[in-house]
Amino acid sequence: MNISSVKLAYFSPTKTTQKILEAIAQGVEYNDVGHIDLTPPDSRTRTFEDFNQDLVIIGAPVYGGRLAGEAVKRISMLKGHYTPAVVVVLYGNREYEDALLELKDLAIKLGFVPVAGGAFIGEHSYTKPEFPLSAGRPHSQDLEKAMGFGKAIRRKMDAIKDIKSQDPIDVPGHFPYKDHKPSSNESASTLEDICIACGTCAAICPTAAIMINERVETDSTLCIRCCACVKSCPTQARVMESSRIDKIVKWLSENYSVPKQPETFI
Numbered sequence: 048m049n050i051s052s053v054k055l056a057y058f059s060p061t062k063t064t065q066k067i068l069e070a071i072a073q074g075v076e077y078n079d080v081g082h083i084d085l086t087p088p089d090s091r092t093r094t095f096e097d098f099n100q101d102l103v104i105i106g107a108p109v110y111g112g113r114l115a116g117e118a119v120k121r122i123s124m125l126k127g128h129y130t131p132a133v134v135v136v137l138y139g140n141r142e143y144e145d146a147l148l149e150l151k152d153l154a155i156k157l158g159f160v161p162v163a164g165g166a167f168i169g170e171h172s173y174t175k176p177e178f179p180l181s182a183g184r185p186h187s188q189d190l191e192k193a194m195g196f197g198k199a200i201r202r203k204m205d206a207i208k209d210i211k212s213q214d215p216i217d218v219p220g221h222f223p224y225k226d227h228k229p230s231s232n233e234s235a236s237t238l239e240d241i242c243i244a245c246g247t248c249a250a251i252c253p254t255a256a257i258m259i260n261e262r263v264e265t266d267s268t269l270c271i272r273c274c275a276c277v278k279s280c281p282t283q284a285r286v287m288e289s290s291r292i293d294k295i296v297k298w299l300s301e302n303y304s305v306p307k308q309p310e311t312f313i
């Protein structure tokens with residue numbers, strides 16, 4: 048099949064999804080690589096060009112065994128027309144449950160033809176020095192696997208004669224998908240004595256939940272607890288202080304510390 052470029056479309060607050068998509072694109076080896084970064088808040092109102100002879104690699108994080116809700120909203124603005132797509136989810140070494148199936152189904156609904164799928168492991172948003180959760184992932188072996196996956200996708204693309212008659216890939220997951228967890232109103236907060244009001248947290252927040260006025264203010268109704276602000280704060284002044292999340296972190300570290308391996312479906 049004649050492909051002229053690869054487009055990476057991702058929602059990735061803490062950038063692990065973005066890193067894996069970039070590594071897959073390296074393996075695919077089409078010269079022209081474009082980014083459709085659906086993470087900044089203004090991506091909610093952007094319009095997107097039609098895809099034309101592109102392979103689109105769509106990526107999103109797993110939240111509660113499902114696709115992150117904001118990712119679904121933003122990916123839903125893309126429109127394919129028998130456009131070949133690779134669907135990829137990133138998870139924090141617990142489980143990805145129904146998220147990859149959900150992304151495959153969403154891609155089909157939007158007019159894409161999923162030709163490959165993958166579940167990769169990224170550092171968990173809630174990792175802490177005292178309870179490291181898949182800390183540092185994706186590491187170099189993960190990125191090598193992502194590149195190898197890209198090479199296999201390229202071989203498949205080169206062999207496809209007619210995308211319209213392509214059989215759908217099989218990926219794990221169940222439908223109906225598992226229920227979304229009830230949303231909580233927790234959010235990260237700021238340790239004012241060490242905050243330097245640099246604005247990094249407000250600039251990186253994917254839902255524009257943080258405002259810098261006299262002090263850093265967070266709208267907890269907008270916060271999706273992605274921890275982008277916590278991870279990017281140059282003085283470690285952003286913290287996720289919640290006894291509920293602390294319990295989850297302890298449970299994850301006690302039960303999910305054996306490193307999982309990426310899985311690919313092609």
Ligand SMILES: Cc1cc2nc3c(=O)[nH]c(=O)nc-3n(C[C@H](O)[C@H](O)[C@H](O)COP(=O)(O)O)c2cc1C
Nearest residue numbers: 060061062063064108110111112139141169171172
């Ligand atoms: C609210 C929330 C729920 C999460 N749920 C899961 C989960 O069900 N399973 C899992 O393994 N990781 C889970 N994670 C971890 C993320 O999937 C993981 O950190 C991912 O690499 C983040 O992607 P990003 O770096 O592209 O933002 C969750 C993270 C958050 C913030």
